[in-house]
Amino acid sequence: MTDSVEEPARGGPFAWYQAANKKVRRVFWTCSVAWTLDAMDALVYQYLIPIVIAAFGISLAQAAAIASASYFASAVGGWMGGWLADKFGRVRILQITILWFSLFSFLSGFAQTYEQLLVLRVLQGLGFGAEWAVGAVLLGEIVARKDRGKAIGSVQSGVAVGSGLAALLAGPFVAMFPLELGWRVVFWVGLLPAILIFFVRRGDDDSEVFKKNKAQREAEKRSVTPLEIFRLKYLRVTALAALLAVGAQGAGYSVSSYLTTFLQNERGISASTAGIFVLLNSVGAFFGLITNAYFSDRFGRRMAFRLFGLGFIIATSIYLCAPLGSSAYLLIPAGIVQSFCQFGLYGSFGPYFTELFPTEIRASGQAFAYNFGRAVSGIFIQGVAIFAAGLALNVSMTVMGSIGVLCALVATVLLPETVGRDLNELDEKRA
Structure with a gap:
């Protein structure tokens, strides 16, 4: 069972939150703010690409390589972080990953060469790869199952706020400083999430379903390795979840990674104005995420992916x-x-x-799938740059984004519907 045992109140869009206990609310806000600032730091580099190119005298392909390398590192770090969360507890690893990615975000502002910035962003990626997945698992395990989509989807909406903050930092904010200093100050702001590690309680805030599973494993003297998600009985779900993550994130990053570059180079808009345009776009992003959160609880996870995917292409x-x-x-x-x-x-x-993987591999499975998608989305980012050498940038972005959506749609056909799934029953079936 979940930790949020009260029945949700009726009548309001935030009834689930009103019915939740203090533990659920505390975890919700910690994960929400952490994900917002995580997204801000990840996206701000993409919005800074024109400035980074000028500051280091590098090519568009080299600048894109930093983003691709960071996402690849997030796949490795996320997978390992998820496994550690399955082994030692969600809260402990959540605290460590928040501190890790905050520190290396801050240190990125001191890079003196292209190579140094590349290494620091790779190290940063190791930490931020696990943060969202571990937080989503923790919240998904403690909130009422009928509200799982709304709660985690609301956390996910922080990416829109983070995108808006990134646009402010990479646009009007960075313009306040000399070229050499502005982008450094932006990265220094990345230290802010570190304060969040004091708002969740190690042990106390771990879910009951995790504690039960951990106690059972210890009683049976059974350990779970990082490779457990590739065992035959889990491999199909792991592979298809990863394909879904590749498609959806590859589609999104094909656009967001070059959005300010597109607005400046093909629409003739200044850097600061482009930042404002992207900031205003985040309004749509926020409402898209919130709409999905409620839609998926009512009509199903697969239908939500399909409708938003088709809408993305158009x-x-x-x-x-x-x-x-x-x-x-x-x-x-x-x-x-x-x-x-x-x-x-x-x-x-x-x-x-959260509903696809059983408890003993939930964090590692979710972190691997999500961050594998982040890593492989680097191919989409690089693909846009490669195609842009012979095609217009807008055409390259549209083609790669559409390919990503098609990958996601294939995955939804082959995966089961899980809305409202009882996590304890899932564990019993997989035993």
Whole structure:
């Protein structure tokens, strides 16, 4: 059973939160703020790409390689962090990963060469790869199952706030400083999430379903290795969850990684104004994630992925390829709709992955699948840069994004529907 045992109140969009106990609320806010600042730090580099190119005198492909390497590192770090969370507890590892990615975000601001920045962003990726997955598992295990999509989806909406903050930092904020200093100050802000480690309680805030499973494993003197998720009985779910994560994130990063570059180079908009446009896009992103959170609890996880995926293809094609020129009156609403679909596509990752994997491999399975998607999305990021050498940037972004959505849709056909699944019953079936 979950830790949030009260029946949710009726009548309001936040009834689930009103019915939750103090533990659920504390974990919810810790995970929400951590994910917001995590997303801010991950996305701010993408928005800073034009400035990083100028500061270090590197090519677009080299700048994209840093983002790709960071996402690859997040796959390794996320997988290991998830396994450690299954072994030692969700809260302890959540604290460690928050501290880790905050520290290396801060240190990135001191890089003196391209190679140093590459190494520091790789180390940062090792930490932030596990933070979201471990937090989503923790919250998913303690909140009422009928509210799992709404709770974790609300946490996921922090990526929209983080995107807005990243746009502010990479646009108007960085413009306040000289070129050499501005991007450094932005990375130094990445130390802020470290204060969150004091708001969750090691042991006390771990879920009952995890404690029960851990006690059972200890009584049986049975250990779980990081490779457990690749055992034959789990391999199909692991592979398809990873494909879903590859497709959805590859689609999104094909656009977000080059959005400010597109607005500046192809729409003729200044860096600071492009930052404001991206900031306004985050309004659509926020509502897309919240809409998905409620939609998936009502109509199912797979349907949510499918509708938002199709919406992404249509909205992205219009935003990037329609003759909108540099008109704010056209670009801003088109960008808001595109972001609604793009970020809404991510909204069901947390509840869906929590319900796909049994407790003893839940964190490692979820962290691997999600972060494998992050890592392989580096291929999509690099693919846009490669195609852009012969095609227009907007066409390259649209093509790679559409390929990503098609991958995600294939995965939803082959995976089961899980909405409202009882996690204890899942453990009993897999025993």
